[in-house]
Each structure stands twice: as structure tokens, then as C-alpha cells.
Amino acid sequence: MEAIYIPQLLKLPEQTETITFEESVEGLDSLTPVRGTMIIAHRGNFLEVSTNAETIMTLVCDRCLKNYNYRLSLKISEMIWLKNPSPSALTGEREIALEDLFESIPINGYFEPSTWLYEQLSLNMPVRQICSQNCQPPKYQQEQFHPSLDSRWSSLAAIKKQFEQ
Numbered sequence: 001m002e003a004i005y006i007p008q009l010l011k012l013p014e015q016t017e018t019i020t021f022e023e024s025v026e027g028l029d030s031l032t033p034v035r036g037t038m039i040i041a042h043r044g045n046f047l048e049v050s051t052n053a054e055t056i057m058t059l060v061c062d063r064c065l066k067n068y069n070y071r072l073s074l075k076i077s078e079m080i081w082l083k084n085p086s087p088s089a090l091t092g093e094r095e096i097a098l099e100d101l102f103e104s105i106p107i108n109g110y111f112e113p114s115t116w117l118y119e120q121l122s123l124n125m126p127v128r129q130i131c132s133q134n135c136q137p138p139k140y141q142q143e144q145f146h147p148s149l150d151s152r153w154s155s156l157a158a159i160k161k162q163f164e165q
């Protein structure tokens with residue numbers, strides 16, 4: 001997706017650009033292209049960006065350590081403040097403006113749909129990646145919970161057994 005020159009949006013019907021895409025997103029290691037739509041609306045002092053997107057990712061299960069495919073779908077809307085080049089920044093007197101508290105880009109700059117989409121997809125990756133509800137940890141991990149199966153202890157266990165007899 002190409003960068004959008006923000007003032008250009010004002011010339012479009014309803015100041016809105018709608019993009020349909022199916023492409024790989026740079027930095028995102030997805031199995032299939034990311035597919036969806038994005039609506040970018042100019043609302044005067046902010047952009048309202050919303051998307052409905054989907055892709056399939058290959059993830060590594062946190063529990064069994066196997067690869068599995070995960071359908072990552074995203075339905076999100078975000079406001080991005082448009083800031084005027086601020087004269088107060090030059091004088092050093094700087095008030096805390098609302099726009100400082102949110103993501104903001106210059107009003108006469110560019111909006112990068114691909115970068116924004118990459119950020120949103122990254123933020124929506126599952127925190128805990130588990131392939132299925134009944135997956136099991138690999139064997140060597142299970143054995144850690146049973147010290148008696150550890151070979152370092154087996155000789156000691158054998159001696160202990162001798163004393164018990």
C-alpha cells in the first residue's frame with residue numbers, strides 16, 4: 001500500500017479513502033498475504049483509520065514447542081491526531097496538548113497504511129501461544145517435574161534401595 005498524502009484526502013468524496021488489499025506486510029512473517037480493507041477518513045484534526053484484515057501466521061506453541069497455524073484477524077478503528085507545526089515548540093513554552101497523549105502525525109504529512117497495519121497486527125498477536133487445548137509439553141519438560149527419573153539421581157536411588165532391603 002502506498003503512503004497517503006494527508007491533504008489529498010480532503011479532495012476525496014467524504015474525505016475518505018477506502019483501500020482493498022491483499023499483500024505481504026513487511027516485517028510480518030505470515031504464511032498467507034494479509035487480506036482486507038482499510039478506511040481512512042480525514043476528520044479535520046484527526047484521521048479515523050479502521051480496518052478489517054486477516055492472515056494466517058505460523059506460530060510456535062509455548063507449551064509443546066511445535067509449529068502451528070494461527071488465523072490472525074483484526075477489526076480495529078483508531079484515531080490519529082493531526083498536528084499543526086506548533087509555534088510554541090519553538091519558543092520552548094510547551095503545554096501538554098491532547099495530541100501529545102495520542103499517536104499523532106503532521107497534518108501536511110503522509111499516512112503509511114502498511115506500517116500502521118503492521119503495528120496493529122503485531123499488537124494483536126496472542127500473548128500466550130497455545131496450539132490446542134489438549135496439547136502436551138514435550139517429554140523432557142515433563143521429566144523435570146520428576147527428579148527421580150533424572151539419571152543423576154538413579155545411582156543414589158539404587159544405593160537407597162540396597163539399604164532398604
Ligand SMILES: [Zn+2]
Pocket residue numbers: 061062063064065066130131132135136
Ligand atoms: Zn502445543
